[in-house]
Amino acid sequence: MRAVEWNPIGPSVRVIDQRQLPARVECIDLSTVDDVAKAISGMTVRGAPTIGATAGFGLALAAHTSDVVDLSGLWEEMARAARRLQAARPTAINLAWALERITRRVREVAPASGGAAQAAFLHQAQRLADDEVARNRRIGLQGAALLNDGDTLIHHCHTGGLAAVDYGTALGIVRAAHEQGKRLHVLVDETRPRLQGSRLTAWELQQLGISFEIITDSAAGTFLRRGEVQAVLVGADRVAANGDVANKIGTYMLALAASASRVPFYAVFPTSTVDLGCPDGDTIPIEDRPAEEILALSIDGQPAAPAGSRARNPAFDVTPHALITALVTEAGVYLPPFDAALRRATQEGMSA
Numbered sequence: 001m002r003a004v005e006w007n008p009i010g011p012s013v014r015v016i017d018q019r020q021l022p023a024r025v026e027c028i029d030l031s032t033v034d035d036v037a038k039a040i041s042g043m044t045v046r047g048a049p050t051i052g053a054t055a056g057f058g059l060a061l062a063a064h065t066s067d068v069v070d071l072s073g074l075w076e077e078m079a080r081a082a083r084r085l086q087a088a089r090p091t092a093i094n095l096a097w098a099l100e101r102i103t104r105r106v107r108e109v110a111p112a113s114g115g116a117a118q119a120a121f122l123h124q125a126q127r128l129a130d131d132e133v134a135r136n137r138r139i140g141l142q143g144a145a146l147l148n149d150g151d152t153l154i155h156h157c158h159t160g161g162l163a164a165v166d167y168g169t170a171l172g173i174v175r176a177a178h179e180q181g182k183r184l185h186v187l188v189d190e191t192r193p194r195l196q197g198s199r200l201t202a203w204e205l206q207q208l209g210i211s212f213e214i215i216t217d218s219a220a221g222t223f224l225r226r227g228e229v230q231a232v233l234v235g236a237d238r239v240a241a242n243g244d245v246a247n248k249i250g251t252y253m254l255a256l257a258a259s260a261s262r263v264p265f266y267a268v269f270p271t272s273t274v275d276l277g278c279p280d281g282d283t284i285p286i287e288d289r290p291a292e293e294i295l296a297l298s299i300d301g302q303p304a305a306p307a308g309s310r311a312r313n314p315a316f317d318v319t320p321h322a323l324i325t326a327l328v329t330e331a332g333v334y335l336p337p338f339d340a341a342l343r344r345a346t347q348e349g350m351s352a
Contacts, residue, residue, distance in 0.1 A: 001027075002133070002166045004045060004054045006126060011064050013057040015045045018162055022203040033062045033081045040088035040095070043194065047163020048237045048273055049132045052094030055085045056102050056125035063121040066114070074114050078103065078121075090285045091246055091316050093238040093275040098128055129165050135270040136167040138330035140176030143233075143268060146326070146333065147177045147184060151230040154220050154258075156189045157248035158196040159235035159268065160204035170233040170268035171204060173328065178210050186212040187223055191248060193293045193313065217250050221257035232258045234319075236269035243321030243338030244281030245269075249314055255323040264325040271329050274346045281318035289313045 007014040012029035013036055020026045028044070030036045036058030039045050045054050062081035068074045082099045089095060102124040111117040147153070159170035168175060177184060186205055191197035198214045205212040215223065223229050232254060238246040245251070245267045258265040278284050291311040297304040305311070327334045327341070331348050334341040 003050045003162045037088040048092040048094040049164040051092045052098035053129040053165045055095045056098040056128045060122040060125040063118045091237050091287045097272050133166045135330040136172045140172040143173030143328040144176040149182045152185045154187045154232045156234045157191045158200040170235045188214045189217045224257050224261040232265045239274045240278040240280050241276045242280050245319045246284045246316045252317040252319045255319045259323050268328040271345050287315040289315045
């Protein structure tokens with residue numbers, strides 16, 4: 001099943017609760033816009049494309065549950081819903097992109113009634129989710145050519161089907177190469193503090209039958225320096241116009257280690273993740289998450305930090321484009337310089 005789907009009974013937005021993995025696969029139904037926003041901010045769902053699709057279905061839910069009769073009142077209510085959803089997580093550009101695209105396309109068809117608007121919002125939300133999956137499959141085919149039979153890869157965070165509605169982005173490349181018969185081995189960064197790598201990436205690789213081992217984030221440099229790794233694959237939550245990439249915290253250090261070890265470093269994402277309004281990584285908003293995510297960690301049943309400790313917990317960092325070997329999108333694989341290529345790729349993606 002997909003990471004997020006429309007459930008006509010209710011109606012509601014049905015999502016896989018990523019917090020429960022790998023112990024169990026559990027789906028929950030989100031019946032209000034506030035439920036959807038909390039699921040995004042609380043990381044019940046995560047991964048930029050899945051966040052965007054979930055927000056899109058949240059907008060459709062707002063239309064279906066509205067009791068406003070006149071169209072002007074409905075549009076005001078939809079604008080409030082969009083603001084609530086957009087505030088849920090600030091770094092992933094797919095969220096704002098999805099809301100803007102769906103709203104624009106519904107306005108283009110100029111529905112004559114509230115019922116027509118409801119149908120249009122759902123149609124566009126479903127279309128966006130389907131488009132993301134199609135993009136992911138194209139990304140997989142584009143990037144699979146970069147991997148050779150027998151390669152060992154490092155993968156940071158999680159970029160599989162759970163994060164991308166279905167199939168995956170960076171992990172989708174691994175999946176596509178595996179389906180082509182290439183034998184690959186993945187060193188999976190735990191990705192602290194929420195352990196998306198060991199909880200989610202490892203689980204998806206296990207389901208796919210792809211060889212993997214889990215490593216601590218701080219061990220990646222050792223394997224790179226030893227020459228045991230042929231490529232590094234990461235996703236992206238927002239890509240600036242010059243090719244700087246905001247991704248899960250720890251990506252920047254991994255890129256530095258890969259550069260020092262002369263190992264190719266590939267950032268993989270759909271064109272919906274590109275933000276041409278951000279000229280460089282310094283202008284990308286970085287989300288700070290609660291300190292408790294770090295301070296609540298325990299070892300052998302004991303707190304990992306002294307009582308009264310403080311912590312800082314940025315959710316993302318920015319990798320400068322100079323450290324990136326290539327950017328992989330559904331439109332192609334791009335080598336530096338990235339700015340002109342990203343403009344072309346984004347225009348093609350937005351018109352798709």
